[in-house]
Amino acid sequence: MLVWPQLGSRSLATGLALVSLVISSFIAFQGNPEAVQLTWLADLQISFHLAWDGISLVMVLLTNFLVPVIAWAAGGWSYPNRERMLGLILLTQAALNGVFLAQDAFVFYFFFEAALVPVYFIAAFWGGENASRITFKMFVYTIFGSLFMLVALVYLYVGAGSADLQLLKVYAQGLGQAEQDLIFLAFFLAFAIKMPLFPFHTWQPDTYTESPTPATMLLSGLLSKMGVYGLMRIAVPFAPLAVQQLGMTAMILALIGLLYGSIIAIQQSSIKRLVAYSSFAHMGLMAAGVLTGTQEGYQGALFQMVAHGVNAVGLFYVVKTIGDRTGSYELDQLGGLTSYAPKLSILFMIILLGSVALPLTNGFVGEFLLLKSVFDYHAVLGAVAGLTIIFGAVYMLRLMQRSMFGPDHAKSIQDLTGADLGALVPLAAVVLITGFVPNLILALTESSVFQIVGGLIK
Amino acid sequence: MYPIVALSLSGLVTLFLGFNRSRQGLLPATIFFLLLAAGLNFLDWNAPGTYFSNMLEISNQSIIFSTIVVVAATLVVAITGDFASDSTAQPAEYYALMQFALVGAVMMITYNNLIMLFLGIEILSISVYVLTGSDKQNIRGNEAALKYFLMGAFATGILLFGMAMYYGGVGTFHVTNAAVALQGVNGDLSVYLSVGIVFMLMGLFFKVSAAPFHFWTPDVYEGAPTVFTAFMSTVVKTAGFAAIFKIVYVAFLGAYSFWIVMVVSMTILTLLLGNIIAVYQASFKRMLAYSSISHAGYLMLALVGLREASGESILFYSATYCLATITAFTVLFTVSRQKLVNGRPDEQISVLNGLHRRNPFLAFTLAIAMLSLAGIPLTGGFWGKFLVFSDAASRGYWWLLVVAIVMSAVGMYYYFKPIRAAFLKPAEDNAPLEIRPVVRWVLVITTAGTLILGLFPDVLRQLF
Numbered sequence: 001m002l003v004w005p006q007l008g009s010r011s012l013a014t015g016l017a018l019v020s021l022v023i024s025s026f027i028a029f030q031g032n033p034e035a036v037q038l039t040w041l042a043d044l045q046i047s048f049h050l051a052w053d054g055i056s057l058v059m060v061l062l063t064n065f066l067v068p069v070i071a072w073a074a075g076g077w078s079y080p081n082r083e084r085m086l087g088l089i090l091l092t093q094a095a096l097n098g099v100f101l102a103q104d105a106f107v108f109y110f111f112f113e114a115a116l117v118p119v120y121f122i123a124a125f126w127g128g129e130n131a132s133r134i135t136f137k138m139f140v141y142t143i144f145g146s147l148f149m150l151v152a153l154v155y156l157y158v159g160a161g162s163a164d165l166q167l168l169k170v171y172a173q174g175l176g177q178a179e180q181d182l183i184f185l186a187f188f189l190a191f192a193i194k195m196p197l198f199p200f201h202t203w204q205p206d207t208y209t210e211s212p213t214p215a216t217m218l219l220s221g222l223l224s225k226m227g228v229y230g231l232m233r234i235a236v237p238f239a240p241l242a243v244q245q246l247g248m249t250a251m252i253l254a255l256i257g258l259l260y261g262s263i264i265a266i267q268q269s270s271i272k273r274l275v276a277y278s279s280f281a282h283m284g285l286m287a288a289g290v291l292t293g294t295q296e297g298y299q300g301a302l303f304q305m306v307a308h309g310v311n312a313v314g315l316f317y318v319v320k321t322i323g324d325r326t327g328s329y330e331l332d333q334l335g336g337l338t339s340y341a342p343k344l345s346i347l348f349m350i351i352l353l354g355s356v357a358l359p360l361t362n363g364f365v366g367e368f369l370l371l372k373s374v375f376d377y378h379a380v381l382g383a384v385a386g387l388t389i390i391f392g393a394v395y396m397l398r399l400m401q402r403s404m405f406g407p408d409h410a411k412s413i414q415d416l417t418g419a420d421l422g423a424l425v426p427l428a429a430v431v432l433i434t435g436f437v438p439n440l441i442l443a444l445t446e447s448s449v450f451q452i453v454g455g456l457i458k
Numbered sequence: 459m460y461p462i463v464a465l466s467l468s469g470l471v472t473l474f475l476g477f478n479r480s481r482q483g484l485l486p487a488t489i490f491f492l493l494l495a496a497g498l499n500f501l502d503w504n505a506p507g508t509y510f511s512n513m514l515e516i517s518n519q520s521i522i523f524s525t526i527v528v529v530a531a532t533l534v535v536a537i538t539g540d541f542a543s544d545s546t547a548q549p550a551e552y553y554a555l556m557q558f559a560l561v562g563a564v565m566m567i568t569y570n571n572l573i574m575l576f577l578g579i580e581i582l583s584i585s586v587y588v589l590t591g592s593d594k595q596n597i598r599g600n601e602a603a604l605k606y607f608l609m610g611a612f613a614t615g616i617l618l619f620g621m622a623m624y625y626g627g628v629g630t631f632h633v634t635n636a637a638v639a640l641q642g643v644n645g646d647l648s649v650y651l652s653v654g655i656v657f658m659l660m661g662l663f664f665k666v667s668a669a670p671f672h673f674w675t676p677d678v679y680e681g682a683p684t685v686f687t688a689f690m691s692t693v694v695k696t697a698g699f700a701a702i703f704k705i706v707y708v709a710f711l712g713a714y715s716f717w718i719v720m721v722v723s724m725t726i727l728t729l730l731l732g733n734i735i736a737v738y739q740a741s742f743k744r745m746l747a748y749s750s751i752s753h754a755g756y757l758m759l760a761l762v763g764l765r766e767a768s769g770e771s772i773l774f775y776s777a778t779y780c781l782a783t784i785t786a787f788t789v790l791f792t793v794s795r796q797k798l799v800n801g802r803p804d805e806q807i808s809v810l811n812g813l814h815r816r817n818p819f820l821a822f823t824l825a826i827a828m829l830s831l832a833g834i835p836l837t838g839g840f841w842g843k844f845l846v847f848s849d850a851a852s853r854g855y856w857w858l859l860v861v862a863i864v865m866s867a868v869g870m871y872y873y874f875k876p877i878r879a880a881f882l883k884p885a886e887d888n889a890p891l892e893i894r895p896v897v898r899w900v901l902v903i904t905t906a907g908t909l910i911l912g913l914f915p916d917v918l919r920q921l922f
Contacts, residue, residue, distance in 0.1 A: 106844070110835040117834060124882055132882045139868050140756075147863035154851045154859070
């Protein structure tokens, strides 16, 4: 679709993206771990090895669920050269699948970097005037961090003589404290920039705000999860000694981000920027959970990754809809929309409550598990993290109230069309269904998480 | 060995073909000769051996190096287009000189005796000096040729002096025999050997633009006609690094701990200077010159690592580097000729503005080339960098690697300038840009090569 735009269309793109979803769901219910292993660089023992376990499966399902929604959404908005954007979105989907399925260190690195390239082009090409400069800053910053990860991977690879992630994990766990510290720092830097975590987050608010919404959805819904996944799969299991030593500091950074992001979100008047900061805040809690190295922490982070992915995409969709229809992203120019767009209001409320972590929504399950793990790790940190639930409620409900209810500043807007519903209803459905029956996800990941966490030194 | 003979003969034939008034047949004839030479190369495949009483040594790796160099030259010749638009050009002489230069390059790749190395360097260099100054009307070209010639002659003199000293130390010009003499000498070198090794390295590193012997590169690359710059930055650099690797790995290995300090410092300096100064360039041609200096730095990482796999890393890196550089110079050549400033083609990065509207194919190939030079995954350049990083890592030079990756990130900045100009900046005039079919074919080959090597690096690596 990138090269021959005449062939593309919104339904084709969504259809292609859905094919992946069908395949991955089929695999999920089959339950047989399949693997693809092809030799890639034969004499260097680097193979193109993709396989899934519970954790990867959930991430792949999330990717293949969100990308059709994003493609459907992008196709519906009026972007010039829409087909090329859809082509880039599908390329991103491929790279994301690769990251989550990778079993070889350099396959992981390859797709980790490769996922960013199409998103950069989407953001640069279809963004606002500042978008090209800002997304370039994101690109350079992220790649700079990943290069440190490359050094760490090469270090382990040269020492272990193989690039297989399982073998590297065994090798890394056998290293001494100092070496593990350095490796952990390298990985942490790469993933902290990606998620982002405080203080490596400076690229995020501008990028999310200036980028076109499909790019922002890809970034906040999926690419940020690559960082948490990396932390979960690689950084923590590879360097348990370092986590013992440095984990507290890292967790404090994550929680500072959580607090800081929430406080700034409360003060935002631009709805897009508000959601961007809320996204940043949520990543902090996920990282903190992973850093505890416990079953609850991992399960909570995984669940929250799915929950936040769905919520973020939904919120950004709503933000774009409001922005397009009223012509403004500023809270003081909005208000009273619910009388004109009740369907929008309802779906917005559902997704928003998911973000606020109301019980019976997806956000609640994730946050509960994460807070429990952090609290078990250190009571004070847990209490501080818990505070942020309140902040989350403040800015989210403020967003809802000022845009949807209250005095009427906007002229009447059109309510959701069938196409809009096609995007938002699945998202809202997932918010509620996974909120009611969280085991749908938790059961899938439980045994693989136990395999990783069980091997960690407590 | 066969390419040396074939190219010498075909070069002479090309000169005679120049007597013909019309230039029609020159380009196809030259391409035919070059492809013939590349093909003849493979007569020695899987039949390693020596020629001319052990002065030349052929192995599968040297055959691939020679092929890379000849193919790069073929692609460059293809885009020259007979110099049809330039009435003062002497295409027969230029093509002949390029073939003679290739003779020198192949000698530099397959030598087994220092005299042969010197011959190869001289044949290559003198041909390239003439090519640099070939556009006599251009004062920058004259300056470039003079600078290159003077500094090059000086560097070759130092090289020769080093060879003489080295002979004094080991008693032979023969590379493999000399290696035996140096085994286990580490640190206890005679004066002849120390001076010899250092001076030889200086002379050789001049040729590949390693800092602090790189000062000639920006002016020479900028002053030479763009097609010859493409020739220089691919053929000369590849042949140079093949030569350096051979001598360092075979002859100097015994004295590793002596010369490694010098090479590591040069590597750091090259990486720093090449990348940082490139950031400030507004001229695309000059930026590519500094970029080639920085790539010399990355290739030197393989020399620092110095293990058997280093030869393969250098080979792979050279292949991806040649493909990407030829693409970049081709796009520059095509686009800059459309816009003349003071009678000369405009070679600033701004000439690329809005290229994706004028000719999306050119913009796309340029983007792939820049991504490859920057080392982004999906392109061959990523695996090239990965291989040389692994080499340096194998000897434990971790802090050197950190410098290299930080400089890679810096590189990201200036490699994206042309991409952003082509895709995101508005053009001054949106006149569609036509390119000749042969240029299109060259770009298809280089871009496909870059992407194939990025996705399936084993295609090249499993050849030997």
